[in-house]
Amino acid sequence: MxxxxxxxxxxDGYQARGLAALIEMMRPYGDIVAVAPKDAxxxxxxxxTVKTPVRLRKIKEEPGLSIYACSGTPADCVKLAMxxxxxxxxxxxxSGINHGANTAISVIYSxxxxxxxxxxxxxxxxxxxxxxxxxxxxxxxxxxxxGRMIIDRALQAPFDKNTFLNVNFPDLPCNEIKGFKLCRxxxxxxxxxxxxxxxxxxxxxxxxxxxxxxxxxxxEDADENVINAGYVAIVPHHLDMTNYRELERLKxxxxxxx
Amino acid sequence: MxxxxxxxxxxDGYQARGLAALIEMMRPYGDIVAVAPKDAxxxxxxxxTVKTPVRLRKIKEEPGLSIYACSGTPADCVKLAMxxxxxxxxxxxxSGINHGANTAISVIYSxxxxxxxxxxxxxxxxxxxxxxxxxxxxxxxxxxxxGRMIIDRALQAPFDKNTFLNVNFPDLPCNEIKGFKLCRxxxxxxxxxxxxxxxxxxxxxxxxxxxxxxxxxxxEDADENVINAGYVAIVPHHLDMTNYRELERLKxxxxxxx
Numbered sequence: 483m484x485x486x487x488x489x490x491x492x493x494d495g496y497q498a499r500g501l502a503a504l505i506e507m508m509r510p511y512g513d514i515v516a517v518a519p520k521d522a523x524x525x526x527x528x529x530x531t532v533k534t535p536v537r538l539r540k541i542k543e544e545p546g547l548s549i550y551a552c553s554g555t556p557a558d559c560v561k562l563a564m565x566x567x568x569x570x571x572x573x574x575x576x577s578g579i580n581h582g583a584n585t586a587i588s589v590i591y592s593x594x595x596x597x598x599x600x601x602x603x604x605x606x607x608x609x610x611x612x613x614x615x616x617x618x619x620x621x622x623x624x625x626x627x628x629g630r631m632i633i634d635r636a637l638q639a640p641f642d643k644n645t646f647l648n649v650n651f652p653d654l655p656c657n658e659i660k661g662f663k664l665c666r667x668x669x670x671x672x673x674x675x676x677x678x679x680x681x682x683x684x685x686x687x688x689x690x691x692x693x694x695x696x697x698x699x700x701x702e703d704a705d706e707n708v709i710n711a712g713y714v715a716i717v718p719h720h721l722d723m724t725n726y727r728e729l730e731r732l733k734x735x736x737x738x739x740x
Numbered sequence: 741m742x743x744x745x746x747x748x749x750x751x752d753g754y755q756a757r758g759l760a761a762l763i764e765m766m767r768p769y770g771d772i773v774a775v776a777p778k779d780a781x782x783x784x785x786x787x788x789t790v791k792t793p794v795r796l797r798k799i800k801e802e803p804g805l806s807i808y809a810c811s812g813t814p815a816d817c818v819k820l821a822m823x824x825x826x827x828x829x830x831x832x833x834x835s836g837i838n839h840g841a842n843t844a845i846s847v848i849y850s851x852x853x854x855x856x857x858x859x860x861x862x863x864x865x866x867x868x869x870x871x872x873x874x875x876x877x878x879x880x881x882x883x884x885x886x887g888r889m890i891i892d893r894a895l896q897a898p899f900d901k902n903t904f905l906n907v908n909f910p911d912l913p914c915n916e917i918k919g920f921k922l923c924r925x926x927x928x929x930x931x932x933x934x935x936x937x938x939x940x941x942x943x944x945x946x947x948x949x950x951x952x953x954x955x956x957x958x959x960e961d962a963d964e965n966v967i968n969a970g971y972v973a974i975v976p977h978h979l980d981m982t983n984y985r986e987l988e989r990l991k992x993x994x995x996x997x998x
């Protein structure tokens with residue numbers, strides 16, 4: 483039997499500590515091929531590079547581990563690797579470990595999760611991992627340990643093929659993490675999102691900034707609250723954005739088909 | 741009573757014909773402020789500009805119509821405008837009209853829809869419009885006419901505040917469009933997504949390409965099929981990506997909380 487083939491990617495770039503931590507987490511499970519962005523690509527969502535070509539460079543090759551750097555976005559990394567790196571379908575795709583949480587509405591901006599979404603489109607079981615610490619020097623020790631427990635579950639009892647998992651770790655040492663919670667995406671939004679400045683020539687410019695506003699601080703089953711309570715949050719995501727309840731309601735009240 | 745305030749944006753840039761068509765569609769409904777990308781931003785999904793500052797320039801101001809160009813992504817345009825252009829909340833946000841359909845899985849890459857999603861986060865009723873014709877010279881005549889019928893419905897019988905609409909027009913003249921269908925997102929995926937070339941110096945590079953593979957060609961209630969059948973497709977979208985059915989199933993089989 484072939485060894486398991488593991489596809490690793492991220493949005494912080496191939497040199498990020500979070501990628502090294504994910505490689506460490508996954509080494510016991512099989513052979514690893516990492517295809518990650520050349521530079522950090524935070525907040526790139528599912529963006530694709532359509533106006534310029536993309537380059538791919540092999541950074542490292544050793545038994546059981548290859549690392550490639552790609553000049554494109556996280557979604558580009560997955561598509562390019564599936565078309566021009568892998569000769570057989572990987573058994574698992576893991577993305578991250580992101581420096582910073584991807585809970586609540588942040589999921590729509592996340593390159594980490596966009597890469598996991600791409601994996602699902604290629605029918606690979608895919609998981610995005612994030613740690614609630616933005617620092618480049620973040621400590622991923624607990625993530626490696628707790629992440630393996632999730633991988634073990636996923637291998638024993640696979641999740642649905644149209645689903646990928648969004649896993650967020652609280653920023654806590656191993657012995658302070660209270661356990662795991664399967665939960666849903668928290669409601670909330672970002673506010674005060676651009677700071678205005680004036681350049682030395684007198685022209686205005688704006689820096690992205692923002693504060694997350696939690697719209698349901700009491701909900702125990704929502705991911706942002708789950709990590710704040712000291713648990714690892716696991717949300718099953720899918721790619722069908724249809725609001726079925728509203729679809730049925732609008733059919734009733736708009737009556738286009740009469 | 742104040743006149744209605746309409747926020748217009750897109751991902752093809754402020755000079756696109758599709759933006760002019762959307763302005764034409766919306767002029768009877770109120771005062772228009774358009775804040776659109778300086779350059780085309782196709783395939784940018786919900787990407788945010790975090791590593792560089794963003795600039796904003798007023799292009800036009802006349803009674804009932806202002807147009808601004810923003811150096812950022814479609815999502816940046818909405819956030820920046822809401823923080824630094826509008827002094828009161830717009831009554832409606834419309835995005836597009838995109839040159840090219842945004843049906844099926846294309847919704848996850850679409851800047852047009854990412855802008856509509858942002859509008860929803862600011863609690864503005866938001867609609868993304870797209871025409872199934874990629875050409876810069878596309879004819880939007882039918883879109884203006886049929887689009888107004890959708891705006892009329894939305895004003896008479898508002899859709900849910902956590903929902904935005906994804907509207908796709910078939911590439912047909914007015915008299916060949918068969919009507920409207922409220923429907924769901926089609927299943928499918930893109931394949932053969934990068935073409936490999938070699939530069940004059942002997943190095944490989946890759947161009948994004950791809951072919952859409954429809955995974956349910958017979959489904960009459962799915963958006964890609966709906967436009968192919970000659971109808972205007974309207975899908976209500978929401979921003980909660982949680983797969984609730986799989987959440988319940990995994991709670992049963994993974995039993996983390998015992």
